[in-house]
Amino acid sequence: MRQIPVDTSAATVMVAKTPQPKVRDRRTGEIATDAETGAKLMTVDVMFAANDEVEILSVTVPETGISGDLTMGTPAALTGLVARPWENEFNGQKRHGIAFRAVAVTSLANTGTGSKAA
Numbered sequence: 001m002r003q004i005p006v007d008t009s010a011a012t013v014m015v016a017k018t019p020q021p022k023v024r025d026r027r028t029g030e031i032a033t034d035a036e037t038g039a040k041l042m043t044v045d046v047m048f049a050a051n052d053e054v055e056i057l058s059v060t061v062p063e064t065g066i067s068g069d070l071t072m073g074t075p076a077a078l079t080g081l082v083a084r085p086w087e088n089e090f091n092g093q094k095r096h097g098i099a100f101r102a103v104a105v106t107s108l109a110n111t112g113t114g115s116k117a118a
Contacts, residue, residue, distance in 0.1 A: 006081040006100070008050075015074040016056050017045035019066050019105070032060075039064050044105050046076060059100045068107025079104040 022041040024032035032041040039062040048057045059078065070076065080103030087096040 003082040003084055003101075006078075006083055008048075008078050008081055011048055011050035013049075013076045013078055014047045015044065015070045015072055015076050015105075015107075016047045017072065019044045019061075019063075019070055022060055034062050037062065042066060044070060044076075046078070046105070057100050059102050059105065061102045061105050065102065065104035067104065068109065070105060070107055075108040077104075077106045077108055078102045079106065 019042040022032040022043045024030045033039060034041060041060055042063050044059050044061060044066070046057050046059055048055050059081070065079070068074070068076075082101055084099045084101065085096070086099050087094065089095070
């Protein structure tokens with residue numbers, strides 16, 4: 001699947017919702033894991049501001065890639081952010097979108113580096 005690197009150097013990133021386990025199967029409650037490492041996957045909603053536009057992105061990250069206190073409003077850095085287009089069909093309806101994945105989400109609170117993403 002094609003992965004598109006996302007340049008975060010000129011973006012301001014803040015946590016919009018604290019990290020939550022990524023659910024693989026809502027019926028069973030099974031938590032998603034990384035296919036390569038087996039690490040538990042988490043979802044972090046972030047406010048991503050760049051080019052005079054602001055969006056809320058839901059970013060998937062391995063649990064081991066979450067560092068610092070990521071509470072609502074915390075400035076954060078997204079390391080290795082990529083976008084992946086996806087498409088599927090369920091009950092005869094086609095759906096599509098963009099999934100975001102990062103290697104790490106790091107709190108920038110109390111680091112003195114401001115709110116710019118790395």
